[in-house]
Amino acid sequence: xxxxxxQAEFTRQMPPEPASTATGLGRIAAASRDAIATLSxxxxxxxxxxxxxxxxxxxxxxxxxHLAAPLGLTWVLTADGLPPDLRLSPTVRQxxxxxxxxxxxxxxRHGRLAHLVVELAxxxxxxxxxxxxxxxxxxxxxxxxxxxxxxxxxxxRAHKLGGTLTAAxxxxxxxxxxxxxxxxxGWYS
Numbered sequence: 071x072x073x074x075x076x077q078a079e080f081t082r083q084m085p086p087e088p089a090s091t092a093t094g095l096g097r098i099a100a101a102s103r104d105a106i107a108t109l110s111x112x113x114x115x116x117x118x119x120x121x122x123x124x125x126x127x128x129x130x131x132x133x134x135x136h137l138a139a140p141l142g143l144t145w146v147l148t149a150d151g152l153p154p155d156l157r158l159s160p161t162v163r164q165x166x167x168x169x170x171x172x173x174x175x176x177x178x179r180h181g182r183l184a185h186l187v188v189e190l191a192x193x194x195x196x197x198x199x200x201x202x203x204x205x206x207x208x209x210x211x212x213x214x215x216x217x218x219x220x221x222x223x224x225x226x227r228a229h230k231l232g233g234t235l236t237a238a239x240x241x242x243x244x245x246x247x248x249x250x251x252x253x254x255x256g257w258y259s
Contacts, residue, residue, distance in 0.1 A: 123190070124154035126163055130170055130188065137178050138186060145186035152192045162251065165227040166190070166199055169235065172220045173201035173247040196233075197251045203244035224249070 127149055134145045158166075174186060185204040190197070221237055224247070228235035233251035 121157045121160070121163065122154060123149065123152045123156045123158060126158060126167060127154075127190065129167060130190075133171055134174065134186065134188070137174055141178065143178070143184065143186060145188065147188045148190070150189065150191035150193070152190060152197075156192075162197070162231060165231050166197070166249065166251070169224045169227055169247070169249045170199055170201060172224055173237075176220060177201065177203050177245060192253070195253050197253055199249040200246065201248075202246040 127147065130147055134147060138145050170188065174188070177186060187200075187202045187204060189200045191200075192198075224237070225235050228249055228251070231251045232254065233249060235247070235249050237245065237247045239245055
């Protein structure tokens with residue numbers, strides 16, 4: 071919201087030129103859409119009716135369509151070993167979704183990918199989220215964006231769930247994020 075107010079004030083103070091006004095209004099519109107999406111994500115994560123794996127996967131599909139489709143990227147989302155009606159606690163659902171969301175956002179913004187592969191799986195007493203890129207991979211100087219809080223926030227979310235998170239380039243040089251969360255009492259029902 072602060073970003074929207076700042077952009078609006080900046081646009082208000084600019085000379086009344088159609089091109090600069092249109093640019094300023096475009097930035098305000100983008101910031102507003104981001105704020106609405108963030109509020110929607112928070113509301114969704116707190117909604118007790120959204121507790122199943124199936125609703126988590128539906129929300130993930132929506133996000134993939136929103137980010138990847140306009141860029142012409144292909145993607146696949148799979149679930150392995152997870153019954154659709156398996157209930158997840160709000161904390162698990164929110165943390166898994168936010169790690170997923172940041173992973174695909176960074177892949178789209180910073181990679182040179184052609185295809186996203188997302189898998190949510192349950193095996194050996196753990197829930198695992200894997201987000202990987204396929205395609206040209208990152209540019210030669212790519213590293214996880216410095217100065218942002220993305221990787222740190224994802225690691226904090228993994229720690230909050232008693233899990234682990236790795237974010238590193240795979241064999242092709244494309245980034246892969248893996249969140250592993252032990253299935254414990256009170257986390258699932």
